[in-house]
Amino acid sequence: METGKYILNYLIPQRCMLCGDIINEIKLHYPICSECSNNLLQLDKNCCNICGFPLISESTRCLRCRDSKFNYISNVSLYVYSGNVKEVIYQYKFQHKKSISLFFAAKIADIIIKKYPDVIIVPVPGRKIVKKKIGWEHIDLISNILKQKYKLPVQKILTRKGSKAQKTLSREKRAENLRKNIKLRKRIKKLPEQVVLLDDVFTTGTTINECAGILKEAGVSKIYSLTIAID
Ligand SMILES: [Zn+2]
Numbered sequence: 001m002e003t004g005k006y007i008l009n010y011l012i013p014q015r016c017m018l019c020g021d022i023i024n025e026i027k028l029h030y031p032i033c034s035e036c037s038n039n040l041l042q043l044d045k046n047c048c049n050i051c052g053f054p055l056i057s058e059s060t061r062c063l064r065c066r067d068s069k070f071n072y073i074s075n076v077s078l079y080v081y082s083g084n085v086k087e088v089i090y091q092y093k094f095q096h097k098k099s100i101s102l103f104f105a106a107k108i109a110d111i112i113i114k115k116y117p118d119v120i121i122v123p124v125p126g127r128k129i130v131k132k133k134i135g136w137e138h139i140d141l142i143s144n145i146l147k148q149k150y151k152l153p154v155q156k157i158l159t160r161k162g163s164k165a166q167k168t169l170s171r172e173k174r175a176e177n178l179r180k181n182i183k184l185r186k187r188i189k190k191l192p193e194q195v196v197l198l199d200d201v202f203t204t205g206t207t208i209n210e211c212a213g214i215l216k217e218a219g220v221s222k223i224y225s226l227t228i229a230i231d
């Protein structure tokens with residue numbers, strides 16, 4: 001299977017989904033060249049110490065986090081949700097370009113190893129309808145790669161019912177919908193003490209906060225969040 005892939009790569013060279021150039025690095029099994037990968041807008045140091053959004057002023061918290069309490073300690077995002085980052089996420093989530101999972105998994109693994117060694121990764125459960133339709137689900141697939149390829153500790157302890165897309169709902173409705181539908185899996189032998197929740201886009205933070213609330217109530221003491229992008 002792998003050999004087949006290599007041969008195929010020689011015959012039909014893989015092109016970068018962003019700039020269209022031929023990808024020379026044969027090891028890269030994802031469709032983004034190194035140059036485009038380096039040009040994606042990464043987050044710098046001056047970020048809100050709760051949600052991780054870039055700050056303009058000198059303060060330590062952004063406006064959306066200033067007066068609120070959260071069930072999670074902090075969020076770290078790989079990218080700002082704009083330009084090419086939006087394009088890559090769109091193609092991954094909605095055009096189901098599966099190989100992009102390897103790109104995101106590599107970036108996420110880097111952060112986990114540096115920032116959260118030994119913290120258990122808990123994927124935010126996706127809608128079952130997606131898995132049923134295309135055979136895989138975006139965050140679930142990345143979690144599998146983190147576990148299998150990078151040997152990182154992943155526990156899928158949250159489960160979700162319902163099929164309504166969160167995007168179409170108001171903030172209050174989102175929280176209500178999530179509280180109803182996301183649950184802790186039954187028959188978990190031992191809950192982890194520290195958890196890092198994994199999700200795609202951090203927008204209002206409602207999804208992360210609700211998932212963190214469930215884990216906190218169950219007895220998890222430290223809950224962090226790691227997302228691909230922040231809006
Ligand atoms: Zn490129």
Ligand SMILES: [Zn+2]
Pocket residue numbers: 048049050051052053061062063064065066
């Ligand atoms: Zn913030």
